[in-house]
Amino acid sequence: MTTKFIYTYIRHRDEQELCRMEMRSFFGKDVQDNVIQSEVTVNPSRSPFMQARLAVWIQTDSLDSLAQQAAVLEVEKSFKTVCLNDMELANTAKIGHAKRREIERKVGLQIIGEPELDYPELLIGIMQLEDQWYVGELVESSSDWHVHQQKPHMYSTALGTRLARAAVNIAVPHPEGIRVIDPCCGIGTVLVEALSMGIPIEGRDINPLVVYGSRKNIAHFGLQGNVEIGPIAEVKEQYDIAIIDMPYNLFTHITAEGQLAILKEARRFAKSCLILTIENMDNMLTEAGWDIIDRCLARKGTFSREVVLCT
Template identity: 75%
Template sequence: MASQFIYTYVRHRDEKELCRMEMRAFFGYDVEDNVIISDIGVDPSRSPFIQTRLEVLLDADNLELLADKASELEIDQLFKTVCLNDITLAETAKIGHDTRRNIERTIGLQINGEPELDHPEVFIGIMQLNNRWYAGKLLYSSSDWHVHQQKPHMYSTALSTRLARAAVNIAVPHPKEKRVIDPCCGIGTVLVEALSMGIPIEGRDINPLVVYGSRKNIDYFGLKGNVTIGPIADVEEEYDVAIIDMPYNLFTHITAEGQLEILKEARRFSKSCLIITIENMDDMLEMAGFEIVDRCLARKGTFSREVVLCK
């Protein structure tokens, strides 16, 4: 029987479109709500939006039946039960603190194993969702990647860490055997996020100074990655995915013709491409031979960037 996973999400309202685009990349569909169910297993720490992942082991129509089923559950590690209804989940209202503690005790006492409240080796999550109850192995998202927000080499126009991380997930949701390149990598914001998730990616930039900064940023976080100096036209190998934070003439001297050339070169050596841009580039993408398959606006206050996935 295939595993079933329930993911809970936390996101700022400005991030709603970006979060849903990441959902579509990971799971093939999205939801308005802050919880999504899928048979696809994703490490919750990859996403800047996923809070928890519940791998369902038991489900029932009510709590009493769930407790009965829990008596058949054997956990060979020190465990702690956690009721996840401390917030509203989709249309299921938040459950009060005392009731959640009672639910945790009710299920925990039925499980065959040794409970440990202070230093558990595994968490068993319990959730009520849409009039059904679930229990299973609970994984929390790690916030370790937040340290990437402070790099030794930074500049004001670089992508935010959250946007870069989501962009990598959208471009390479399932990275097994995928070859990935960021051919205009700047100071390496995308490279750091991809490498920190164990996704092999190659970097490249025409500017030796930013390549130096990119290499230093990668080293600073103890990561290993290859960053080459040179124009995108010199890329000779083929890649499954290219991720491009498009240079723009507000902060660089690139022309519209130069942007189009970047897209044409990316089309030449990559099967798919994720473009991040401050201006609409639909006409250029069509001229370069790309087909747009998904998109969103990534907002931050009054500023927004287009995130466009092409094949």
């Protein structure tokens, strides 16, 4: 049987568009709410917005029925029950602390196995969404990637870690067999996020100093990745997708012609491309032969970048 998953989200309102674009890449659909249901399996620790994933074992229309059906569950690992309604989920109101503990006991005491509150081997989630109740295996998102915000080599115009991580997920939602390149990698923010998620990616930059910084950043986090020195015109291999944080003339000497050349070169060696840019580049993308299939505006305060997925 196909497993149904329920994913919960926490995001700032400025991140709403970016989060929904990441949803579309992972699941082929998006929602305005902070909870989405899908049969697609995604590790919640990949996303900067996901809070948890519930793999549904039982779905029913009342808590009493859920507890009764939980009596048939037998788990071999030590477990702890966790009620996920500690915040508003879509149109379902938050459940208070005392009530959540009562729900956890009511369901947990029916499950055949060894309860363990401090160091459980398995988390069993309980969730109410409107008139439905769910129980299943719970995987909580890890925030280990937050350490990537403190790199030994940084500069002010580099992508933020959250945006870089979401960009990788949008570009490469399901990485099996996919070849990825960041041909203008700078100090390697995208490379670090991709490699930390186990996504093989190759890096390149024309500037030897930033390549040095990129290699150092990758090594600093115990990761391994290849970063070459050279212009994008020297890329010889073929890739499924390129991720490009477009150099912009506000901080570099690149011209509009130089930006167009980057887009044309990427069209030569990549089937798809994810562009991050501070200015609209639709005309350039069309001239370079790209078709836009999805986009969003990623905001951070008064600063924003367009995130544009092309084929």
